[in-house]
Every structure is written in C-alpha cells, then in structure tokens.
Amino acid sequence: MKKTKIVCTLGPCSRKPAVIKDMIKAGMDVARINMSHGSHEYHKETINLLRGINDSIPIIADLKGPEIRIKEIERPVFLSAGDRVKLCGKEKVGCLLIDYRNVHEAVSSGSRILLDDGLIELGVDAVENDVVICTTKNSGTLNNNKKVTIPGGNLVIPFPSKHDKEDILFACEHKLEFIAVSFVKQKEDITAVRKIIGDSQCLVIAKIETRESVENIMDIIQESDGIMIARGDLGVELAPEEVPFIQKYIIRLCNKMGKPVITATQMLESMIKNPRPTRAETSDVANAILDGTDAIMLSGESAIGEYPSQAVQVMTKIALRMEKLVRHSISDVGASISQSISHAAYQLSLNEFVTKIITTTTSGFSARMLVRFRPRKQVIAVTHDPLVRNQLMLDWGVIPLCFSHKVRHTHQIIDNALESCLSKGLINQEDVVVLTAGIETLDAGHTNLIEIHRVGEVMKLRGWK
Structure with missing residues (x-):
C-alpha cells in the first residue's frame, strides 16, 4: 500500500465524476481547489461533486494570496526579445494592465519583472508617471491572468486581502479540511488567517514561495499545521539552483517537528500534454519521496491536463518503488x-x-x-x-x-x-x-x-x- 500521499488539483479537465473516480482509484488522497480561479459557486459545485463520490477525501482551499496578475488580455500576445513593453496598474492605451495599481512605485530602472512563473523576463528601463517602460529579455507567449513577480519589489499589498478573507470564510462555511495560505512571509501571516478562521477546525498550511518565508521558516513551521513547498514561485524569487537544497532542508525540519509537508509545482508538468513523464520528472518525484515529503502534488497536470488519472498512476508507481528505500533520520525524539x-x-x-x-x-x-x-x-x-x-x-x-x-x-x-x-x-x-x-x-x-x-x-x- 502506498504511503506517500498524492494531492490532486481539481479543474476543468478533472471535475467530472468519472475522472474523479479514476483518480481516486489511481491513488489520489487529497483534493485541492485553486481559489485564484473560479467563483464560489463554481467551487461549491466541485466540493459537492467530490463529497458525493467520496466524503473521506479531504479538500485544500488554496488561497490566491497577495499576488499580481496580468489582466484584460483578450487573446495570447507574443513578445519577442527586445520588444518595448509598457505596464500600468490602470487601463491605459498601449499598456498591459496588471492588477496592482501602484506598480510604478514598486520598481525603478534596472528592476526585473517576471511573467508567467518566470517564463518571460522584462527589464525595467524607466518609470514615467504611473507607466513602467520595459524591454523584453526573452521571447514568449503571454496569456491573460498569468502571474507577475517583481523580485525585491517594494510591494504594499494588504494581507490577507479582501478576496482571501472571503475565501477563508467560504472554506470554513463548507467545512473544508485545509486552507493553504499563499505568499506567507512571516508567522504573523498565519496568525492573521487563524483569527479569521476563529473556532473552525480547518488546518492552516503555509506555502513557502518567497525569500522572506525561507528566512523565517522555523517560526512559520511552528505556527502552521503543515507546509507546502511551492517551488514554482520559489524558483522565481530565488536562484533555481537554490531550490533543491531549500526543499530538502524544509522537509527535514517538518519531519522533525511532525508537521505534514507537501512538495508541489511542475512535478509531472509534461503530462499536461503527454501520456508519459520525462525521466527528469520521474527523478524529481522520486527524490522528493526520498527527502521525506509527506505528499506530492499535481497542479496543471490534473486540473487542465489531458491525462489526469494517468499522472496519478505514475506518481503511485514511483512512490511504491521509492518507499522501499525511505529511512527515518529523526534523532531528536522529543521531551513529552x-x-x-x-x-x-x-x-x-x-x-x-x-x-x-x-x-x-x-x-x-x-x-x-x-x-x-x-x-x-x-x-x-x-x-x-x-x-x-x-x-x-x-x-x-x-x-x-x-x-x-x-x-x-x-x-x-x-x-x-x-x-x-x-x-x-x-x-x-x-x-x-x-x-x-x-x-x-x-x-x-x-x-x-x-x-x-x-x-x-x-x-x-x-x-x-
């Protein structure tokens, strides 16, 4: 029997009775709904659908968090290296709109702006009034609602946001088992979420995806009920070569403290379009299990992918093979x-x-x-x-x-x-x-x-x- 748990994001390609049943049969243990997309009514339908099939499968409500996204792009836009791009926090002719009104105050000449999890990089040339003028560093296609990251940017965003507060209350109202808090920077962020939760028994998972969260990791683990290592945003905020070490370090801390830890993002990314993973992806999943992760997670692979149940099957096979090699490394038993x-x-x-x-x-x-x-x-x-x-x-x-x-x-x-x-x-x-x-x-x-x-x-x- 598989011991490593598998978290599956439910989305347009998987929120169907037959697909959910196939994923459960293949090894899905936990469901995730992404509150960044869809209305409360849409998510309520997903919750009722899953609970009608199996009410012992827990659900994680993954909050949007204080993130910035591209808005109002009607069709994909191809950006070539060297293109001049203008960004603005309000609608303006000739500018890409982002949902952070004061973006011009967060950057200066020489700043970097990363689009779509870092796939497209912009270099800031100048700031003119409320318009940020950039040069595209590499080519890529930009779609609507893609994430915008400003490494080291002076962002002032309320935490939790009004959107997050509404989503937290929604999760509590529907008695969801977990809330995952995005872009946590310090333990006080978790405390703020707990105040909204109140008497609800919903457990709070801190998503580690910023430099500040890594620097404050011990306090955040102690304050949280679990941790999600969100490697996509973490790899944008930090140098990619730092992420594997940070992953191992955080998993080790969580194991020691008895807090469940989820390793997430791009684990089987190629299976969004292909029926089989790459060898590198297989090794990535295997190494997370050897590191000691409690759970491995599918995002786009199960939400919008063409092979959701096959992706779960692949994870299950890797887990069964690697668990034979898992050894505990806890030397500090504890005093209680x-x-x-x-x-x-x-x-x-x-x-x-x-x-x-x-x-x-x-x-x-x-x-x-x-x-x-x-x-x-x-x-x-x-x-x-x-x-x-x-x-x-x-x-x-x-x-x-x-x-x-x-x-x-x-x-x-x-x-x-x-x-x-x-x-x-x-x-x-x-x-x-x-x-x-x-x-x-x-x-x-x-x-x-x-x-x-x-x-x-x-x-x-x-x-x-």
Whole structure:
C-alpha cells in the first residue's frame, strides 16, 4: 500500500465524476481547489461533486494570496526579445494592465519583472508617471491572468486581502479540511488567517514561495499545521539552483517537528500534454519521496491536463518503488510523554513479529508524532472525529478511520479500536499489533499508553467472531 500521499488539483479537465473516480482509484488522497480561479459557486459545485463520490477525501482551499496578475488580455500576445513593453496598474492605451495599481512605485530602472512563473523576463528601463517602460529579455507567449513577480519589489499589498478573507470564510462555511495560505512571509501571516478562521477546525498550511518565508521558516513551521513547498514561485524569487537544497532542508525540519509537508509545482508538468513523464520528472518525484515529503502534488497536470488519472498512476508507481528505500533520520525524539510513546511504538514495530501499529488519536497529533519516524509497518489511526480522519489523509503512511463512538475507559478504547480495524479488514486474527492511546487525560495530544496484542487472542477473550 502506498504511503506517500498524492494531492490532486481539481479543474476543468478533472471535475467530472468519472475522472474523479479514476483518480481516486489511481491513488489520489487529497483534493485541492485553486481559489485564484473560479467563483464560489463554481467551487461549491466541485466540493459537492467530490463529497458525493467520496466524503473521506479531504479538500485544500488554496488561497490566491497577495499576488499580481496580468489582466484584460483578450487573446495570447507574443513578445519577442527586445520588444518595448509598457505596464500600468490602470487601463491605459498601449499598456498591459496588471492588477496592482501602484506598480510604478514598486520598481525603478534596472528592476526585473517576471511573467508567467518566470517564463518571460522584462527589464525595467524607466518609470514615467504611473507607466513602467520595459524591454523584453526573452521571447514568449503571454496569456491573460498569468502571474507577475517583481523580485525585491517594494510591494504594499494588504494581507490577507479582501478576496482571501472571503475565501477563508467560504472554506470554513463548507467545512473544508485545509486552507493553504499563499505568499506567507512571516508567522504573523498565519496568525492573521487563524483569527479569521476563529473556532473552525480547518488546518492552516503555509506555502513557502518567497525569500522572506525561507528566512523565517522555523517560526512559520511552528505556527502552521503543515507546509507546502511551492517551488514554482520559489524558483522565481530565488536562484533555481537554490531550490533543491531549500526543499530538502524544509522537509527535514517538518519531519522533525511532525508537521505534514507537501512538495508541489511542475512535478509531472509534461503530462499536461503527454501520456508519459520525462525521466527528469520521474527523478524529481522520486527524490522528493526520498527527502521525506509527506505528499506530492499535481497542479496543471490534473486540473487542465489531458491525462489526469494517468499522472496519478505514475506518481503511485514511483512512490511504491521509492518507499522501499525511505529511512527515518529523526534523532531528536522529543521531551513529552506523547513523543516518547510514539518513539517506543516505532521501536517495537522493528520486531519482525509486529505486523501493524494502531494509534488512537483525538486531534491527529499522536499519529503525526509516530509517522515522523517513517515506520515500515502499516500505521492505522483511529479517531472519533470524521474531520480529523480526513485531515490525517495528508500524513505519510497514515490509514485513518473513525471509532463507532467516543469512549474514555481504557478497555473500551482498545476494544473499539480493534473492532473498527477488523470491520474495515485492516487487521486479522493473525496480526500482532502495537497499540497506543491517551487514557484519562484532559487534553488532546496526550498519549500515555502503549500495549502489544495478538488480535486472535483478544477476539477469543471477547467472544468476537
């Protein structure tokens, strides 16, 4: 069974019942909707469609963030190297319109402006009133709504924007499992989003795609519930050769802290048009898995690509092959009782006679502390909360399911966990399981019990069939 999770962006080519079913069958674990495109009504239709097919697939609402885009291009425009281009933050004859009114204040002569994830580079020659005059450095075709990046630009954009606030409230209203926050620069950005979320149990994922976010990475990881390494924008903001090192560094930190991490952007980009990936793309996915990523993500490949389910199949095959080589590298176990119990469960699972690990969890914390050690044995997380069950679908190696009812007594918790696993066919009477739980604790995330059981013996003692 695949342990690395696969996140698939749903879009025009994949928001169809047959395609979604094929992607789930191929290995999709988590769905992503891009709030930069489409109306709330459009996204509501997507949510209802997915939940009508499988309501245990969690959904990430990926916020637009404080980004700038090209606007009002009716048809593709080809820019040749050396072309003179004018940009403006308001409609003006002879200018390309971008949705940042004060662009002329953010740049000066010698600044760089990157269009469409850096595929087209403009050099700023001069600023005349509110018009930015540029020279095209390389040829390319520009389409409407493509992203504009100004490395080192003095941008003053409210965070979160009015658009993002509306999208956050939309995600909470529809009880989505995750919100991904774009262009995070500091931990205060995550705090601001949490204030809007309020009492919602929606988890917050910080997208790392700016120089500032890399510089503040430790604080951001601590403040967030998970991390997405958005390599497209990161590779535009920073030198491309820096991105692989940063990817490995961030994954290592997330593993150590027990926070799920998604590696994203252009993983199988060629499969938007082709039925097979390039060898370089295959190696990219494989190396992310070896680095220790919890999840790998498809963007355009599944949203607008011609082969969405085939792209998922490719990722699944790579994951199954590479997971045989994954080794944990966590030396700092942690000082809490829960962390010690999780490490002990991992150590016990190294014995050949142990076949499965079952962890009962209220918030998902215990399961995340366990899988950071990347155990070879199957990890089953049992919770009373369907939302927590869904959220654990993002974590490496976790098979989540729900208790039939919430219990507190030790005997009932263990029995209910075993019965739940038996009913789903995840264990059988031949299995020897390590089981962890939190007994008589006041708060979630406090695991203090570890036991080993022969499932067949428990079945006989309880009179189960």
